[in-house]
Amino acid sequence: MSDRLIFHVDVNSAFLSWEAVDRLCNGETLDLRTVPSCVGGDPERRTSIVSTKSIPAKKYGIETGEPVATALRKCPDLIVVKPNFQLYKKMSREFKSILDEYTPLMQSFSIDEVFMDMSGMERLHPDPIKLAHEMKDRIRDELGFTVNVGIARNKLCAKMASDFEKPDKVHTLFPDEIADKMWPLPVGELFGCGKSTAKKLREMHLNTIGDLAEADERMLLSAFGEKTASYLHNAANGIDDSPVVNEEREAKSYSVENTTEDDVTDFEEVNHLLLAEADIVAGRLRADEVKAFTITVIYRTSDMKRHSHGKKMENSTDITSEIYDMAVKLMKEAWKGEPLRLIGLSASDIDKDGFQQMSLFGEEEKEKQKNLDKALDKIRSKYGNDSVMRAGVGVFRAGRKGNE
DNA sequence: CTCGGCATCCTAT
DNA sequence: CTAACGATAGGATGCCGAG
Numbered sequence: 511m512s513d514r515l516i517f518h519v520d521v522n523s524a525f526l527s528w529e530a531v532d533r534l535c536n537g538e539t540l541d542l543r544t545v546p547s548c549v550g551g552d553p554e555r556r557t558s559i560v561s562t563k564s565i566p567a568k569k570y571g572i573e574t575g576e577p578v579a580t581a582l583r584k585c586p587d588l589i590v591v592k593p594n595f596q597l598y599k600k601m602s603r604e605f606k607s608i609l610d611e612y613t614p615l616m617q618s619f620s621i622d623e624v625f626m627d628m629s630g631m632e633r634l635h636p637d638p639i640k641l642a643h644e645m646k647d648r649i650r651d652e653l654g655f656t657v658n659v660g661i662a663r664n665k666l667c668a669k670m671a672s673d674f675e676k677p678d679k680v681h682t683l684f685p686d687e688i689a690d691k692m693w694p695l696p697v698g699e700l701f702g703c704g705k706s707t708a709k710k711l712r713e714m715h716l717n718t719i720g721d722l723a724e725a726d727e728r729m730l731l732s733a734f735g736e737k738t739a740s741y742l743h744n745a746a747n748g749i750d751d752s753p754v755v756n757e758e759r760e761a762k763s764y765s766v767e768n769t770t771e772d773d774v775t776d777f778e779e780v781n782h783l784l785l786a787e788a789d790i791v792a793g794r795l796r797a798d799e800v801k802a803f804t805i806t807v808i809y810r811t812s813d814m815k816r817h818s819h820g821k822k823m824e825n826s827t828d829i830t831s832e833i834y835d836m837a838v839k840l841m842k843e844a845w846k847g848e849p850l851r852l853i854g855l856s857a858s859d860i861d862k863d864g865f866q867q868m869s870l871f872g873e874e875e876k877e878k879q880k881n882l883d884k885a886l887d888k889i890r891s892k893y894g895n896d897s898v899m900r901a902g903v904g905v906f907r908a909g910r911k912g913n914e
Numbered sequence: 915c916t917c918g919g920c921a922t923c924c925t926a927t
Numbered sequence: 928c929t930a931a932c933g934a935t936a937g938g939a940t941g942c943c944g945a946g
C-alpha cells in the first residue's frame with residue numbers, strides 16, 4: 511500500500527475574515543481583521559456568545575464561545591458584528607471551488623474546512639509544500655482572505671498541522687515529525703480530546719499528547735469506553751486510517767433549538783415555540799423528501815441543565831401538526847414547570863423511503879395537512895424563513911426595540 | 915446475551 | 928468570586944427491558 515498525501519485547508523478566523531472582506535468590498539475602509547472585533551450575537555441579549563474573533567481581539571483574552579458581555583468587559587472597544595450566513599455560504603462555495611480544481615477527491619468537513627486527498631500526484635506536483643503555498647496564495651489573492659494548510663499522511667495529522675501557527679501558513683506533520691511537533695502539545699489540543707477528556711487525562715497525569723501516546727492502553731480502558739480509549743491512543747500516535755470521502759452523507763437528524771431572552775414558565779408560550787419549531791423541522795424534512803420516526807423535545811432549565819424526552823412513533827412523519835402534537839405531548843410528560851431558558855425539537859430515525867410511500871395510503875386528512883404545509887413552504891421560499899414564523903413567535907424579538 | 919429504545923455525555927464547527 | 932453561554936449535528940455510553 512502506497513502512502514497517502516492529505517491536505518487539510520482551514521480558513522483563518524473564517525466568519526470574521528469573510529465579514530472583513532465583504533465590508534472592504536462594499537467600500538468600508540476599516541479592515542475588521544486589524545482591530546479587536548468578533549462575529550457574535552446581539553450584545554443586548556444576555557445569551558449571545560462570541561463566534562469568531564479577530565487576532566487583535568484574542569490579545570485581549572477573548573475566547574470563542576464566551577458571552578459577548580464578558581468579551582466587552584475585557585475590551586470595551588470590541589466591534590461585534592452579527593453573523594450573516596448567506597454571505598458565509600457564498601464565501602465557502604468560492605473557497606471550495608478553487609480547491610476543487612486541485613483534486614478529484616475532496617471532502618467538505620465544515621463550512622470553512624476541507625480535506626483533500628493529494629495522493630499519487632507527485633508527477634504533476636512534485637513538491638507538495640510548494641503546491642500548498644500556491645493554493646493558499648491563490649485564495650488570498652483572488653478571494654481576499656487567508657487560509658492555513660496542513661500536509662500529512664492522514665486526515666488527523668493534516669488537521670493537527672493546519673492548526674499550528676496562524677494565519678496564512680503551510681505546515682507539515684509527517685510521521686517523523688510527530689514526536690517533535692505534536693507530542694509536546696497539551697492533550698487538549700488533540701482533535702477529539704475536548705474539555706472533559708482532557709481533564710480526565712490530566713488527572714491520570716497524562717498532560718501532553720506525548721504522555722498519551724506512550725500511556726498504557728489498559729489504563730485508558732479503565733477510564734474510557736473501548737472506542738474512545740483506542741481512538742485516543744491511536745490519535746496521539748498520529749495513526750488514522752479514515753479515508754477522504756467526497757459524498758455528502760444524508761442527515762441523521764434535524765433539530766432546532768431556541769434560547770429565550772427571558773426564562774419561560776408559561777405552558778402556552780412553550781407550545782407557541784414548539785409550533786414554530788415543528789414548522790421549521792417539518793419544512794426541512796419535506797425539503798429533503800424524508801420523514802422521521804422519532805421526535806424528541808429538548809429543554810434547558812434555568813440551572814443550565816439539559817433534558818430531553820423522545821419517542822419513536824409507529825409511522826414516520828413530515829407533517830407540522832403531527833410533529834407539534836407529539837412535541838406537546840412529550841413536553842407535558844417531562845416538564846415539571848421549572849423555568850426554561852431553551853426549548854428545542856429534534857426529528858431523528860430518518861425514513862428515507864417514507865416520502866415516496868405517502869400517496870399509497872390515501873389518507874385524506876393527511877393529504878390536507880400536506881397541502882397546508884406545502885402552501886407554507888411556498889410562502890417561506892418566497893419571502894424567506896421569517897415570514898411564517900413572525901406571525902406566531904414574538905419571543906424571538908422580545909426585548910428588541912425599534913422593530914415595527 | 916443481544917438488540918432496540920431512550921437519556922445523557924462528549925465533541926466539533 | 929464564580930459562572931456566565933449558541934445552534935446544530937454525530938457518535939459513544941450506559942441502562943433497562945424484551946425476546
